[in-house]
Amino acid sequence: MATMQDVARQAGVSIATVSFVLNGTKAVTEPTRKRVEAAMAELGYRRNPAGSALARGRTDIIALLYPALQRQLHATATRFFTSAAERAQERGFSLVMWPAANEAHEIDELTRSGLIDGVLLMEVQLEDERVEALRKGTTPFALIGRTQDPTGLPYVDIDFEQTVVSGIEELVARGHTNIAFLYDHSGPSTLHAYGAIARASRTFRDTIAQSGLSGVTVDCGETPRAGREVGEMFREKHPDVTAVLIMNELASPGFMTGLRQAGTLVPDELSVLSLVSSDTVASMCDPELAFMRAPAEELGRLGTDAVIDRITKPDSALPHRLVPCQMVPGSSVGPTSAVGD
Amino acid sequence: MATMQDVARQAGVSIATVSFVLNGTKAVTEPTRKRVEAAMAELGYRRNPAGSALARGRTDIIALLYPALQRQLHATATRFFTSAAERAQERGFSLVMWPAANEAHEIDELTRSGLIDGVLLMEVQLEDERVEALRKGTTPFALIGRTQDPTGLPYVDIDFEQTVVSGIEELVARGHTNIAFLYDHSGPSTLHAYGAIARASRTFRDTIAQSGLSGVTVDCGETPRAGREVGEMFREKHPDVTAVLIMNELASPGFMTGLRQAGTLVPDELSVLSLVSSDTVASMCDPELAFMRAPAEELGRLGTDAVIDRITKPDSALPHRLVPCQMVPGSSVGPTSAVGD
DNA sequence: TTGTATGCGTTATCAA
């Protein structure tokens, strides 16, 4: 563990010069820089993060604050973690996992710990006291998700509105005019829940109304089992519906199973399009689902970039970035066979 | 951001005394301790990690080193991350995510960075140059998984041997004597791959041989699609097999779909038991799978404990902990209907 | 262009 002192001695310069070379802080003549660099290489010098942090007042560590109490963190969450950590690394930061219940005082704990320079907050709710806590504090942060009114807040989120509209268009293009929207009405628990559900369902209702379509919302808990029950009863309860938008990844395989057991043919009798889902889950279904892929990796990157930008360029514009899901075709969607075809 | 100086001044003592109180380093009389504690509370004092790290030569941060190139990190991985981070927090450490390709020099990078006190290495392979790199270095570490010969290495792993044996027993108890073992023969990519596959398949062969049963291994890639193809052909290719052990979580839903499409009834004609799986995936299948649950949370905790113990008690015994999967009943397993019943 | 010297916040040694 060579120190700057060691490098300085080896190169025959002062410790300050080593610092200048290391950080590019000030100009250094070519020959001396060469000497310093040679010395660093020879000694295998690595800057000590603790010393650096102490002197600079920054640790170059950001925290990914995620809900520890969450019942189900699905595959999307993992993709998200991974890309966030990778991006942080690329930009010279480290990312620590910070499990937390959804309480404001934990935010204060974290921001006052002095360990981290910024916070990336997952699973933002429409009304979120943690966001208030962050807003009141001085620690840079960014949200994955949005509160009810995210004006003045730095965030990155899925464009649920756009995703729902695209989904509906996809179905309408195939002649569907009577569409169901399936999601958890009770209390969702997944990565994009809360705001996600609220925005998507509102968009569904609005779009249906504006375009003169028929629409209905269907409640379904976030488990395969709940999905199965709903699937079994679906035809019976909604005889006129020819297509379903399902925004409930965990329930989707069960829903498909339920449909099959009730003899409801997909896509012949009913088309199914899963919103905000993943290749993994979609391909586990029978038939394989057409779905709109959650941009998990992109959000991880963008979210990390957002926090780091807040830290390094506090005066830059607040990021307000929405990323829509992308359509992935599958065999669960087909033309309508409703009367009139 | 009050410092020790501030606290000391407020309490009318020296900075050293504050340190003693804070760390319990030395005895302090009751009244002065009270005064110091009062001052800390009043100022909302929090120890500065950078200063502390510099003075102590320790950061109280551990790295979770996971393979960035991994194709599929499934639900189990998320449960693992989460419990590891929580446990670290409980013990006063932070856990940073450290994406890394599977290369030894990245280990050196990390251990020389000075940022972390210890490493938790995921996805250990039977022959693993990263493990060699860790072994040669001085940074405390623990493995999730095992190399070929893990003697002398601190590790925590799933007890694959026990899990396979239990799985076989479960089937034998229902009269099955002709059992298939399905896994990815090519190049597995999941959390417990490599060693996992090697150990499990060997145990399968050995157990079958020793107990006079009939057994066959079946190759299947780690995707639902691959599972489906194998499922469709299964009855035809293995007419005498009455039960399947499947150690390939991602393929399992597809496998069930394939069986169904080929008209192979589960469990009437064929019993299916999934090894090293999760509630989420098992319940996505039709019928819902009986499975052996991967002890992800427990491994996360134990792994974190293992590293931290290596850091704080270097002379303690090396942890060699194996945790078996636990049986979770499901409707995919039934008594054999083979000739002779 | 390079060097000197101070401070960042804590810990721990040595005195008192």
Added chain:
DNA sequence: TTGATAACGCATACAA
């Protein structure tokens, strides 16, 4: 039992 004080490794204002 408590207090001065010297590290810890680095960054930087100020001098040279």
